[in-house]
Amino acid sequence: MEVSVSGTGIIRAEFDNEQVGRQAIIRIIEDNGLKVLASFQPLVKTSNSDNECCAHDHVSDNKIDDHDHDHDHAHDHDHTHGEAAAGFQQYSAPALSFCMLLAGIIADHFIHPSFFSGWLRLLWYSLAYIPVGYPVVKRGLIYALKGDVFTEFILMGIATLGAFAIGEYPEGVAVMLFYTIGELFQDAAVNKAKRSIKSLLDVRPKTAAVLRNGNYIQISPDEVAIEETIQVKAGERVPLDGQLLNERSSFNTAALTGESKPSTIEKGETVLAGMINQEKVVEVKVTKLFNDSSLARILTLVQEATTRKAKTELFIRKFSRVYTPIVVFLATAIVLLPALIVQDYIFRDWLYRALVFLVVSCPCALVISIPLGYFGGIGAASRAGILFKGSNFLDLIGKVNYVVMDKTGTLTKGVFQVQNVINFTGDKTDWLKAAAALESKSTHPVAKAIVDYAGNDVNLEISNPEEIAGGGMKGLLNGKEIFAGNSKLMKMAGISIPDDVTALTDTVVMVAIDGVLLGYLVIADEIKGDSKAAVEALHRRNIQTIMLSGDKQTVVNRIANELKIDSAFGDLLPEGKVEKVSALKGDPKNIVAFVGDGLNDAPVLALSDIGIAMGGLGSDAAIETADVIIQTDQPSKIAQAIEIGKETNRIVWQNITMAFIVKAIVLILGAGGLATMWEAVFADVGVAMLAILNAIRIQKKNFSDY
Known part of the structure; x- marks a missing residue:
């Protein structure tokens, strides 16, 4: 076995035995003391059964969770949907079966050769069945021996072999053939969705x-x-x-x-x-x-997004595990119970009805089209510069009725500039340099504006610098206390402020040394070009907008009035923002999204139902805590993200509704003897195909107008 580890945390190994290879990779990971979530994905499958597998290392709770990252038809079965398997071999078996089935039907209904009967006819259809039926039946038996009896493989095996048992050879071959073809189309659709997501962001330079x-x-x-x-x-x-x-x-x-x-x-x-x-x-x-x-970071987020399931997806998987054994017992009842109550009971006819019932009951349409819909939603959002950390957040964002937004860096550019400097006493150059030296210890945009304004020749030593959340900075300069911040900070320090300064509507940073207020700087921020359009787009969707800020209330009110925001609250510390969001969440009818970009927004992002971070200028803490990341820093993307979530949810429920209605109708008709295997094939494979085509619509839809 050959093993290599790339710099991106991907372990690649070539081995003859897949299980042995996986165990070896796990030992390598554990020997290095790593806490990982190892996701195994076959990359190459050749005729001699050699495998190449990769394990993606993600931080987890010191456990190994073995995923194949291939769709699983509600039973988490590995259908071996690797892209490398696509090719001539993948399609040759169904092609051979199709040709033999077509030839058999022509012989049965048009040519009528005398030799095509009896054992020769059975042999012909059996040979047509084996290329598509043997892999499915074998897989069903393997899972059954492991204790997982009620799988779609067993359903298809019983239904088609039962059709052979009652002499319906063409229908038995047709059901398995179209099931296999449906699987191929499903594989192609899922792989395309995964490739679409991966290709969006997998642009890592090799050198x-x-x-x-x-x-x-x-x-x-x-x-x-x-x-x-x-x-x-x-x-x-x-x-x-x-x-x-x-x-x-x-x-x-x-x-x-x-x-x-x-x-x-x-x-x-x-x-x-x-x-x-x-x-x-x-x-x-x-x-x-x-x-x-x-x-x-983006690549990791997108890869992990496809592993976090929505409630709808998880429910359908659980439902299918209960639903499948129920229909098996119902099919058995369809065969046996009529013998007790029907006078002219014919076993063959009731067995045929039960077989039709089994074919229709296969849950493929649900458990393939639903995750495919979420794949499409994640891909569509990624193309728009919006990263969802999981399909569960696609579901939830469509239900949002309150959007709470931070001001600085979210609705405004967060690029501050000093507009004016007012001096009260002494040489303003001295206290300005002192303020810049203190603010250089902070990463806040306002602090950066002051440092830039003062220039690069500031070389004063500040000791014990401390950032006061929602207030400003304090420290020691030559043994004297220095404060730089808003009126709240000055009041905390016991420094009196003139009334005319308090009345200012702009952002003001006051500077005091040794208890004396020396002057202040007027700082201005600029509203983002699409902030107003973002608020209007949210209002069109009947979503309430609220702005929270640590800035003074007069500044907050001015921006809120300009943007037509419903409610605005200023002078808030981080815990004040938490209290406002907690109050909203007190009503169970409210689904609250919070949008922010700063380090102090991380607690509110974690508290809200949906945390949305501005990813371009946003802090790492905000991005790590958030559920959705807007890479462009455009607030107008909030409404776009909500629309993508709603459209994804609509498509998923369209597929669920269509599958249940069609299957229910054909199940009833089949139990009543009014539907044949051909209708059953449509109810299973046909509906699955329609659901897949519906699911991939979202990948083609343009959301740029939202």
């Missing part, structure tokens, strides 16, 4: 040109260290997150944000892995390791 010993050398991105310099040529993808060292360049960010419009990045600004350099050769100073990059 990086890193500067070492005065020369650029090509190495794997996961071997590049922080602070090293990499070179990205025009047309190449950026391999790692970093800071641009050149004056400026234009980058295509579609892989990360879903937006095709190029973005101009200036010197010193952040460049993210996955962006495409469009102008000239640039140099980038690496700030994050490959596995910590924004692209790696």
Whole structure:
């Protein structure tokens, strides 16, 4: 067995025995002391049964959960739906069966050759049955020996072999043939959905040109260290997150944000892995390791999203496990009970009705089309720059009736600039430098604005810096206490504030040293261009909007009035935001989504029913806590995400309704002797095909207008 481990945390192994190989991979993981969720996915299957399998390592609760990542028809059975299996062998068996079945039907109904009867006719249809029937019956027996008796494989095996037993050879072959063809179409649809999701974001560059010993050398991105310099040529993808060292360049960010419009990045600004350099050769100073990059994080989120099931999906799977044995017992009753109550009871006729009943009862249409619908929803959202962390959140977001939004960085750009400086006493240059030195210890956008305004020549030493949530900063400068923040912070410090300063409607940062208020800075933020459209789109859907902010109430009111937000609350500490959302959640009828981007938003994101993080400028804590991530930082994507969730839910329930209605009708007709195997095939395979076609509609739909 050969084993290799990639820098992205994927273990690849080639082995002769799949079970032995998996156990070996698990031992490797455990020997390295890793806490992982190992997902095994066959990548190659060849005629000599050699396998190549990969284990994706994700942090978990110190357990190994073995998934095949292939659809499972409600029984978590591995149908071996690997893409590598697609090809001539996959289609040759049903093609052979189809040709033999067609020839047999022509002989039966048109040519009528004298030799095509008796044992020769049985042999012909048996040979037509084996290529498609043997794999299904074998799989059913394997699962039955393991204790899982009531599977769709057993249903199909009993139904088709029963048809042979009563002399209905063509129908027995046809049922298994169309079941197999339906499986192939289902596999193709599921694989296409998975490829669609993977191809959206699987744009990891294979190499990086890193500067070492005065020369650029090509190495794997996961071997590049922080602070090293990499070179990205025009047309190449950026391999790692970093800071641009050149004056400026234009980058295509579609892989990360879903937006095709190029973005101009200036010197010193952040460049993210996955962006495409469009102008000239640039140099980038690496700030994050490959596995910590924004692209790696997005890839992980999308991969994990497909493993988190919606309640509807989980219910259907549980329902199918109960439903399947029930229909088996009902089919048995259809055969046996009439013998007690029907005078002209004919065993063959009632057995045929029971076989039709079994074929119709197969739950394939439900357990394939439903996850496929969610795959499509996740893919459609990803293309729009919206990342759902699981299909369960697709379900829930469509029920949201309250959207609570943070102000800074969500509805406003979060890019603050100092508009004015008011000095009360002394030289404003001195206290401004002191304030900048203190604010340099914070990552808040307001703090950055003050540092930028003061310039780069600030070299004062601040000791014991402390960030006061919702207030500002405090620290020690040459043994003297220095405060920089809002009126709330000044009152906490016992510093008096003039009434005319308190009355200001703009964002104000006051600076006090040794208990004396020295002056203040007026800071301005700009509303995002699509914030108003975002609020209007939510109102069109009868969704109430609320804005929460730590900024002063006068600033909050001004922005709320401009954007027509229903309610707005300012002067809030993080716990104040938690209280507001908790109050909303006190009514069980409310489904609350909170949208934020800052570190202090993480508790509210976790508390809300749906946490939505602005992923472009948002903090890592907010993004990790959130259920949905908007990569473009556009609030208008909130309504788009809600619409994608609603459309996904509509398609899923359309499929459930259609499958139940058609199956119920044909089940009743079959039990009454009014439906044949051909109708049963339509009720099973035909409905599954229609449900699949309906499910993939969402992958084609354009949600850009929402």
